[in-house]
Amino acid sequence: MYIYDQYDQTLVDERVAQYRDQTARYLDGQISDEEFLPLRLQNGLYIQRLAPMLRIAVPYGLLSSRQLRALAEISRKFDKGYVHFTTRQNIQLNWPQLEEVPDILAELAKVQMHAIQTSGNCIRNTTTDQFAGVAADEIEDPRPWCEIIRQWSTIHPEFAFLPRKFKIAVCGSEQDRAAFLLHDIGIQLVKNSAGETGFHIYAGGGLGRTPVIASSIREFLPRQYLLSYLDAILRVYNRYGNRDNKYKARIKILVKAWTAEVFAERVEAEWQQIIAGQGDAATQLTEREIERVKGCFTLPDYQQLDAAAVNAELQTQAADNLPFSRWLSRNVRDQKQPGYAAVTLSLKPAGVAPGDVTDRQLESIANLADQFSNGEVRSTHNQNVVITDILKSQLFDFWQQAKAAGLATPTIGTINDMICCPGGDYCSLANAKSIPVAEAIQRKFDDLDYVYDLGDLELNISGCMNACGHHHIGHIGILGVDKKGEEWYQIQLGGSASKQAALAKVLGPSLSRDEVVEGIEKIVDVFVDNRLEGEPFLATYQRIGMDKFKERVYAQDA
Amino acid sequence: MHKMLSHGVVVEDNWTVVTAPDLESGVLPAGDILLPLNYWLEKRDELLLQQADRAVGVWIDSHEEVEALVEGLADDLARLPVVAINFPKFVDGRGFSSARLLRDRYQYQGEVRAIGEFIRDQLFLMQRCGFSQFSFANEIDLQAAAASLKDFSEAYQTAADQPQPLFKRLR
Structure with missing residues (x-):
């Protein structure tokens, strides 16, 4: 996964200090409720029905076992010992104290996490496929592109006070597992006839009061232009999106009002001006930067395995164990690497709010990831957790441990996986x-x-x-x-x-x-x-x- | 006397922002003035003749397009000492784009001044977009507010204050 360098870490630490100061000034009466509202929202803090709620960013759903353990500790220390996985692959604490939020953010920063822009009228967490990197139908791993977008969008100076919230999803595969056409911007990774990676850009999708499927606005964007093109879309939206009525303020309303064709033309014109103004192509992504970020998303050293033999053994284990067989059929999927499987841990047992997990379960997930995989997990927009790269020969052991932790409800993709x-x-x-x-x-x-x-x-x-x-x-x-x-x-x-x-x-x-x-x-x-x-x-x-x-x-x- | 932040320092703000109702009387206030864009465009010639004894700038509101300012002013733009951008509400972020266009696209070198209802906690971002002066609507502790200009020591993106992204400079 992406590991912070000194610049990433400094920025997150400085954000904690900034918000600590803002919270202190708010509690001291120097900042009004109205002015504090977007400041706290852009640090993840809502005021809910019963208590504040803090939404923690999980960039494109990727979490390390170390982060999971830190979240477990935070939920014990500052909350009631459980957290909630959201449909944007993020994590929510349901009972934090407003006064303690700076301390929570400081704890998160120690494990390279934050709550920056998880709410408010700004660019939110970029989401993607939970099977990124291992999906058989993948064109290219979308996560490096998500990370590049994360950095570009983080504390973007121009787009912190948009007409409304703004969500971006990236799809790197044939099948869509990120609902990317229901985002303000949906990005599909594609290859042109020369085999070069680029992006098919869609805009104006979204759910909410007026659900709309996104429209194609550019069929092939060469990859070095990703950030300047996103700047162009956001600038057009920031300037011309509706600010009078919050129910008409999402980009989908602007795209509809102008038509997708006109919107695409306006973006294209803005983008051409942006790149014409950059004499030395300042914001063009460099191969060096793309490779640097890609280098963070390493895959394990896969063993060469006899897939037929592994599958045969699994069949034997499943044949005389109905519960295991059920779990295999619903919660386990093949990877493009033979002999390995990706497992979906269910957060949907009956009697528990969908997406809720206890501190102990977070630690169990961390242990499973360390013992059977590379210490990483992925949250999904269906509010479950995926662990990839598990040797199929170890699935039976994995299942027994997951079951003991209450994470093996065998209902993924069924009516009960709501x-x-x-x-x-x-x-x-x-x-x-x-x-x-x-x-x-x-x-x-x-x-x-x-x-x-x-x-x-x-x-x-x-x-x-x-x-x-x-x-x-x-x-x-x-x-x-x-x-x-x-x-x-x-x-x-x-x-x-x-x-x-x-x-x-x-x-x-x-x-x-x-x-x-x-x-x-x-x-x-x-x-x-x-x-x-x-x-x-x-x-x-x-x-x-x-x-x-x-x-x-x-x-x-x- | 009203004060403002200019390049991070507290200075006297002896400018008057002239609004449409002020203009109905037909008499302009004394001293340095910021005029609405439309008024400037209409009265440009006489203003240029008559205002030699004082400084005159232009202000635009959040919904007014920088393109209109640039086209309307043409060669005058470079001679204007100040372009002010009004924030009718602090959550109205259009002014952020206006400032960037003035700086990045039209290479405006004079002062870009924020006026209206923006808040201290936006200063770091506004400075990155090209604002050089901050004239708050309310009297606040400007010395303390200046600290917000330094909330972050680095930034990922290009902006008016930094033509190169972090990945090209430091990585």
């Missing part, structure tokens, strides 16, 4: 609770054979239209709404976060808290009744349409 925001239990923006709905669904679908038979089914829950739970892109989406002070749930169907991204459509009138689980059950029943052999939910929905689902859910009882 994405879920913290909702009304924590968040002051939420209209409705989401965690209890997730739990009720998990309890309803507790027969693993049935869950497996349903196959890949993404169910996403958001407690309000801000869509932190990505409800628009779930195969089944649930959105919490407020009706005269009561919590209701709107159901949506047919969303997809894949490269064939689709936004879900509303099923019909929202359901009460008592009706929502039954409604989901009916939807699943319609799928089961209508599916062709082996067909996944989304394909069935696309084939038969909305009406059959609607009829069943809203049928009057006889």
